[in-house]
Amino acid sequence: MAQERVKAFYDSEFDEGMAPSVHFENVGVRYGMGPEVLRDLTFSIEPHSFQFLTGPSGAGKTTLLRLILLSVKPTRGLISLFGEDVSKISKDELTDLRRRMGVVFQDFRLLDHLTTYENVALPLRVQGKEEASYRNEVVELLRWVGLGDRMHMLPPVLSGGEKQRAAIARALIVRPDLLLADEPTGNVDPSLARRLLRLFIELNRLGTSVVIATHDFSLMDQLNVRRLVLGDGRLHIDE
Numbered sequence: 001m002a003q004e005r006v007k008a009f010y011d012s013e014f015d016e017g018m019a020p021s022v023h024f025e026n027v028g029v030r031y032g033m034g035p036e037v038l039r040d041l042t043f044s045i046e047p048h049s050f051q052f053l054t055g056p057s058g059a060g061k062t063t064l065l066r067l068i069l070l071s072v073k074p075t076r077g078l079i080s081l082f083g084e085d086v087s088k089i090s091k092d093e094l095t096d097l098r099r100r101m102g103v104v105f106q107d108f109r110l111l112d113h114l115t116t117y118e119n120v121a122l123p124l125r126v127q128g129k130e131e132a133s134y135r136n137e138v139v140e141l142l143r144w145v146g147l148g149d150r151m152h153m154l155p156p157v158l159s160g161g162e163k164q165r166a167a168i169a170r171a172l173i174v175r176p177d178l179l180l181a182d183e184p185t186g187n188v189d190p191s192l193a194r195r196l197l198r199l200f201i202e203l204n205r206l207g208t209s210v211v212i213a214t215h216d217f218s219l220m221d222q223l224n225v226r227r228l229v230l231g232d233g234r235l236h237i238d239e
């Protein structure tokens, strides 16, 4: 599969004018009648880029990821995904945009009654694909993340790090144009965190834009990439 992805990457057209994966223009959001938790956010995430999203606990990292995932609506401002203004398109088109994104949630969200293999295959099953068309790919990806011998086990018997890798594999199986990961190394030791980071770098090398939300400075210090820093409701960018 790695080779196939590399081929797809090089076959894809690199147009200078390619729309950003994400663009925010003066976005603000509040929960209910509360204060604005994020305000005046204006930034872009470029195709094939790699960035960390950071800031103290409660600064709004998860909220920002939810805005991109369209699971929280902005109170004001404009959000475009892959060049489409999300306020102007149909529900079906929103579903298509959402499918171009892979997400690793902080709490993994694996289904306990499905095996690791079935959890990772689920997004493809939901898309109506036949198992025969994706079986080998799922198995190969599970091996790639080091879960080849865990694929028939249920999530409750996996370790924290194994669950995290299963959640990452489930996000990658759809070959997302944009990967959003919320504290993806929060539950693992430093050596596994480095391995997971290498996985994200490899994915990015193959063409996916990657956003990793984290507080972990030792993780961020391993890579000299852009940092989106949230604080006091605002975004500051360290290029």
Ligand SMILES: Nc1ncnc2c1ncn2[C@@H]1O[C@H](COP(=O)(O)OP(=O)(O)OP(=O)(O)O)[C@@H](O)[C@H]1O
Binding pocket: 031, 034, 037, 055, 056, 057, 058, 059, 060, 061, 062, 063, 064, 215
């Ligand atoms: N569903 C909600 N209803 C009301 N307030 C919320 C809700 N979700 C988050 N908040 C508030 O919004 C602010 C940002 O929260 P968010 O979870 O986005 O921060 P975070 O940077 O991801 O935090 P952490 O690093 O601790 O996960 C916090 O003040 C939080 O209390």
